[in-house]
Structure formats: structure tokens, C-alpha cells
Amino acid sequence: MTLLHRHPDFLTRTLVLVERLKGCTTLKELQSVLGFMIKTSVDQDCFAMNQFMTTCSTLGCWDLAASMFSQVQNPDVFLYNAMIRVSVQCSYPLQALEQYKSMLRAGVMPESHTFSSLIKGCRLVQALRYGKCVHGGVWKNGCKRDVFVQTAAIDFYASFGGIVESEKVFDEMPVSERDVFAWTTMLSAYAQAGDMASAQRLFDEMPERNNATWNTLIDGYARLGNLESAQSLFENIPDKNIISWTTMIACYAQNKLFREAVTLFRDMTNLGFSPDEVTMSTIISACAHLGSLDIGREIHYYVMQNRFHLDVYIGSALVDMYSKCGSLEKSLVVFYKLQEKNLFCWNSVIDGLAVHGFARKALMMLSKMESEKIYPNWVTFVSILNACNHAGLVEEGRRLFMRMKKDYLIVPRVEHYGCMVALFSKAGLLEDALGLIRSMESEPNAFIWGSLLDGCRVQKNLEIARICLDALILLEPNNSGHYMLLINMYAASNQWDEVTKIRRMMKGRGIEKGCPGHSWIEIGGDICQFAASDRSHPASDKICMFLNDLDEQMRLSNIKPHEISIGF
DNA sequence: ATAGGGTTAG
Incomplete structure (x- = not known):
């Protein structure tokens, strides 16, 4: 039915409905307009x-768009x-590719609008071969x-x-057709490739620039x-918009300058x-890294004051910020308030429970997550296995590690092996840990060998310790700690000739004894550095008495670490 | 009569 053959009333009604569709701001309004459309057959x-x-796309209702589209008898180009565009914009790129195929089957000829959406869809699914075919269709x-x-x-x-391919497309464009x-x-292609010289050259050559x-x-x-170049460019932007400010805040955060990120946010x-x-979300994540609960709370207050949608x-x-700033309770409160929870929300809460020592709760969250049809990824399993590690849940950890590979088809990363090796080593299962390291397809890192070594120290297993230290010395030849551990172990078992050999090896390589690892804490603005068994602080007697007292109180109340209830 | 692209986030 073409325009000219329509009854004038039908045409008016159509135009009125189009205007009403444009004005819809909620799904409810859209559904009521759709009701009229169906009643008057305008849905065809x-x-x-x-x-x-288009309205479905702005409201993010892919399901509704797709179901209405399937009812249309003869969709035109x-x-x-429009359907392909909605699918891509709503992150259903595979459906967009299916719709393109059905378009070809229906004998409807694609044109430029089809391809611009479709190529974007191919990028989203990283379908290189399919994308090349689509580009061929172009x-x-x-x-x-x-x-x-x-x-x-x-x-x-x-x-x-494929920067060369990008360049080729760009170079083949007539200069007059290139717009901003x-x-x-x-x-952006040069920037993604890390070729800032070419990016800068293009920037200087461009006839027109915008934000x-x-x-x-x-x-x-x-x-x-x-950062110097980023900062000086930022100062020279003719008119900064919110994306400019956010970009610069994110720049500081990426470069670990979290305080500067917060300062820029306040300036803004x-x-x-x-x-x-x-x-x-950028600034909240910067606060998480700062670990300052005060600033984190202040930003959360800003979120609530300004009625941001959670x-x-x-x-x-x-969720991540509160957990990293030490308030697991607040983190959980926020988590339960969330209307919509995706993988990232679940990962944040599971990691929070894991690092705070609530292994069983973390595992419960995993099952809860799955019951809501959100499936774990490798990040989830780093937290989960880490939880098992801290709680010493050996069999649970072993079972979950298998499930990760078999049920979720996740290829274990160095991080996963790290958790498992630490878990086995702490449980004294040194052979299991070594077997796992030997089965790794990637190179074990110093953390992995270090965990096994620590297990060997506890078990007094010199044989495996030697294997670990040989590997560690290869990985970090200048770390005196590895040599010192080996010396202490041989000394403890009275093998003095081995001790001498290692001392000679260190001397030959010019390695000094080095100082022990330190940690530090901020107290009332002062930073105090301390090491293990360090009694140099003027108040160290008082500190030790306090810790002993705390230990005694916990023992008397029968509280063991990992079992402290936090009531949720 | 209708429409499409690039920049910021966990």
C-alpha cells in the first residue's frame, strides 16, 4: 500500500501516531501508543x-521491537x-546479522544505512570474516x-x-567527502594502535575539529x-564538555593519580x-583505589543528592568502592538496593566477600548469581578461588576449579593457578601444587612459585623448596629474598656447606643481603613504616600488649577469624 | 514523508 492509495484519514492518523511515538519517554507510554496502532492496523x-x-531503541526495548517486527507482513528496506539498527544499538549484534540474512532472503536490497549499522554489529561481535563479507557486499x-x-x-x-586496512579505507575517500x-x-584508530605520532599528525592536518x-x-x-600532553591539550580545548572532563578524570585514574582525579572532579x-x-562511575572507582572511606562516602552522598539512577x-x-574502603556492610547494602544487576555487580560483591574472608557467603552468592541467569567469567573465579584459598577449602576449591574448566569453558589464567597453588601449598599438598604448576600452559610467575615455597617452608620440604627457588632465582635473579630463604632453610637443617655455596653464588652475582619487606600505616596524618617483628616504634610495647589483649579476648569469646557474623 | 557514524565507565 503506497502513500497515494491510502485513505486521507489513515494518513492523518499515521502522522499523529508518529508524533506520539516520538514523544514517548517510558515503556508504558510506548505500549499505549502501540495499542492504538494495533487497533487501527497501523502496526503494518x-x-x-x-x-x-527508533523509540524502542532509545528506550532499550529490543524484545518489543523484534516481536513487533516479526508481525509485519512485508517490511520495506x-x-x-531500522530493525538492524535497533539490534546493534541494544547490543544484539548477532540478531542484526540474522535480520540481514532474512532481508536478503526476502529479496529486499540492502543499501548504505543497512551496512553502516551492520558493520558496527560485526565490530561488536568481533566477527572479522563476517565483517569482511559485509564489507564486500558494500x-x-x-x-x-x-x-x-x-x-x-x-x-x-x-x-x-588492522590499522593498515583502516588507513586504506580512509585514503581511498575523496578529501571532499571526509567529514569530521x-x-x-x-x-581514534591511530590512538588505539598506540601510534600517537600519526594521531597528532592527523589532528594537525584536519580541516575541522570538534570536542x-x-x-x-x-x-x-x-x-x-x-599525562603532560593530555593535560596541556585538555587546557586548550575550546569548549570542554562533560565527556572532556570525564576523559581527563579517567586519565588521572588510569595513571594511578587518584587524588588528582578527585581534585579535577571537584574543580569541574x-x-x-x-x-x-x-x-x-569513574570517580567512584578512583575512590575505591584511594581506599578513603571519607571521600567515598562524600561521592556516594553526591550521587544520592543529585538523584543519579543506580x-x-x-x-x-x-559496591567495589565500599568493599575496598573496608566497609563490607555498606557494600552489601548498596548491592541489595540495585534494581538491575549484571556480571560486574555480582563480581564486585563476590570479590568483596572473598577478600573480607567470607568464603561460604561468596560461594552462596555464586549460586545466587547463577539462579538469576548471570554466568560467571574468569574474574568471578579469581575471587571464588581466592575465597577458597583464604578459608582453606581444599576440596571445594578443587571442585570449583574443575567446574570452571568443564562447565564454563574458562581457560585457567595465571591468577587461577596462583589461587590453587596457594590453596594446595597451605594445606601441605605440595605434590598436588607442583603437579598443577607443571600442567600450566603459560609460564608460572614469581607469586606462584612463592606460594609453593611458603608451603615448603612450613612442611620443611627442602627438596621441593629447592625447585621453587631455582625457578624464582631465574625469574628474579636480583631479589635477595629468594637466596636468603634458601640460606635460612639449609641453616635450619644444619646443611652448612649448602649455605656457603649460596653465599658464594650471591657474592659472585653481586647481590647484597637487602632489607626486609616493609608495610606502612597512616595514623593521624603521619605515615609509620614497620616490618615483621619490628620493635623500633616508641609505642611498640603498647602495641604488642594491645594485640595480645585482643587475641585473648577473641579466644575467650570463642571467635575465630572468618566466622565473624556481619548480619545480612 | 521515515533513518545511519566518531570521544568518557566497572
Whole structure:
């Protein structure tokens, strides 16, 4: 049915409904307009349905868009394009590829709008071969000179590290067709590849720059640790927007300058800029690294005062921040308040329980997470295995490590092996630990050998200790600690000739005895450094008496570490 | 009569 054949009333109704669709801000409103559309058969009209799709995309209702699309008898190219776009924007890129196939089957010819969305979808699923086919389809359908398609292609190849392919697309664009988006995308491709010289050259050559251009360049410099360039560019942006501020705050955080990140956030709000959800999650995460509960609370208060929606980003950042700042209770309170919880939220809460010593609760959270159809990834298992390690849950840990590989098809990383080796070693299962290290496909690191070595020390197993130390000395030839441990072990078993051999080896390599490891604590603004068995602090007698007293009180109340209830 | 792209986050 074309426009001219429609009854005038039908046309008016369609136009009115399109306007109403544009005005929808909630799913409820959208559903009520849809009700009218179905009643009046406008749900078969591709023009009106196109706007319906766009609104679904802004509201994030992919399910509704897809189910209504499947009811349309003869979707036109506009509607197919809209459906593909919604799928990509709502992060359902595989569905977009399926819709493209069904479009071809239905004999509807794709065009430039189809390809720009589709290429973006291929980038999201990192479908290199499929993306290349789609890019081939672009040539067949004569869309290769469309600036939107070309921009998407530059971005697509860059996401695979194919900077040469990106350059090729960019260079083949006639200069007159390159707009600021195309230039910025190419600049971003260089920045992603870490080639800041080319990025800077492009920046200088560009006929026009906007905010995104500046932000991309700043981010590129900061990711390579070049904060000076990032800072001076930031100061020169003609008009900073919220993304510029957030980018610079993130730059400080990436370079571990968390206090500077907080200072810049305060400067920004003092100048009257309103942070958005991205700014807030960035700054909350900076607070987590600072470990300052006071600043963390202050930012959380800001979140509540300004009525930010507790989305999955802000939510997971807050859960992590409270746990890292030492308040597991507050972390749990925030977690239970979250309306929507994704993998990151669950990972944050599981890690919090794990590092605070609540292994059983962490495992319970894992089952709860699975019952809500969120599936663990490698990060989840680092926390879970770490929890087993701290609680000494050997069989549980062994079972979970197997499940991780068999049920979740997660390839164990060095971090996972680290937890398992530490768990076995502490339990005295030195042979199991060594067997696991031998089965690793990647190189064991110093942490892994160090855990096994510590187990050997407790068990007085000189034979395996020697294997660990040989490996450690190879990995860290200048760390005197490894040699010293070996010396102490041989000395303890009266093997003085071995002791002499190692002393000679150290001397030959020019390794000094070195100083013991230190830790420090901030008390009332003063930083006190201390080492194990260190009694140099003027109040050390008092401190030891206090610790003994605490120990005695715990013993009398029958409290063991890991069993302290926190009532949730 | 309808539409599309680049920059910031855990």
C-alpha cells in the first residue's frame, strides 16, 4: 500500500501516531501508543513502524521491537534498516546479522544505512570474516562511497588492530567527502594502535575539529602514560564538555593519580558542570583505589543528592568502592538496593566477600548469581578461588576449579593457578601444587612459585623448596629474598656447606643481603613504616600488649577469624 | 514523508 492509495484519514492518523511515538519517554507510554496502532492496523505500516523501532531503541526495548517486527507482513528496506539498527544499538549484534540474512532472503536490497549499522554489529561481535563479507557486499551494492559506511569500516578494521586496512579505507575517500567524523574515527584508530605520532599528525592536518576529536587525542596520550600532553591539550580545548572532563578524570585514574582525579572532579563541579553517570562511575572507582572511606562516602552522598539512577556501572563501582574502603556492610547494602544487576555487580560483591574472608557467603552468592541467569567469567573465579584459598577449602576449591574448566569453558589464567597453588601449598599438598604448576600452559610467575615455597617452608620440604627457588632465582635473579630463604632453610637443617655455596653464588652475582619487606600505616596524618617483628616504634610495647589483649579476648569469646557474623 | 557514524565507565 503506497502513500497515494491510502485513505486521507489513515494518513492523518499515521502522522499523529508518529508524533506520539516520538514523544514517548517510558515503556508504558510506548505500549499505549502501540495499542492504538494495533487497533487501527497501523502496526503494518512501515513508515509508522520505523518510528516505533527508533523509540524502542532509545528506550532499550529490543524484545518489543523484534516481536513487533516479526508481525509485519512485508517490511520495506527502511524497516529492515531500522530493525538492524535497533539490534546493534541494544547490543544484539548477532540478531542484526540474522535480520540481514532474512532481508536478503526476502529479496529486499540492502543499501548504505543497512551496512553502516551492520558493520558496527560485526565490530561488536568481533566477527572479522563476517565483517569482511559485509564489507564486500558494500562494494557489490555500490555503497562504497558512502561516508557513514566508510567511517564504520575504518572503525571496524581498527578494532582488529588492522590499522593498515583502516588507513586504506580512509585514503581511498575523496578529501571532499571526509567529514569530521571520518577524520576523528581515523584519529581514534591511530590512538588505539598506540601510534600517537600519526594521531597528532592527523589532528594537525584536519580541516575541522570538534570536542570528540580533542577527547580522542587526550585519551590516546593518557593511555600511553603521557599525562603532560593530555593535560596541556585538555587546557586548550575550546569548549570542554562533560565527556572532556570525564576523559581527563579517567586519565588521572588510569595513571594511578587518584587524588588528582578527585581534585579535577571537584574543580569541574565548582565550575558548574554537571557530571553524568559515566563521570560518577569513574570517580567512584578512583575512590575505591584511594581506599578513603571519607571521600567515598562524600561521592556516594553526591550521587544520592543529585538523584543519579543506580545503574549497573554506578552500582558495581559503589559496591567495589565500599568493599575496598573496608566497609563490607555498606557494600552489601548498596548491592541489595540495585534494581538491575549484571556480571560486574555480582563480581564486585563476590570479590568483596572473598577478600573480607567470607568464603561460604561468596560461594552462596555464586549460586545466587547463577539462579538469576548471570554466568560467571574468569574474574568471578579469581575471587571464588581466592575465597577458597583464604578459608582453606581444599576440596571445594578443587571442585570449583574443575567446574570452571568443564562447565564454563574458562581457560585457567595465571591468577587461577596462583589461587590453587596457594590453596594446595597451605594445606601441605605440595605434590598436588607442583603437579598443577607443571600442567600450566603459560609460564608460572614469581607469586606462584612463592606460594609453593611458603608451603615448603612450613612442611620443611627442602627438596621441593629447592625447585621453587631455582625457578624464582631465574625469574628474579636480583631479589635477595629468594637466596636468603634458601640460606635460612639449609641453616635450619644444619646443611652448612649448602649455605656457603649460596653465599658464594650471591657474592659472585653481586647481590647484597637487602632489607626486609616493609608495610606502612597512616595514623593521624603521619605515615609509620614497620616490618615483621619490628620493635623500633616508641609505642611498640603498647602495641604488642594491645594485640595480645585482643587475641585473648577473641579466644575467650570463642571467635575465630572468618566466622565473624556481619548480619545480612 | 521515515533513518545511519566518531570521544568518557566497572
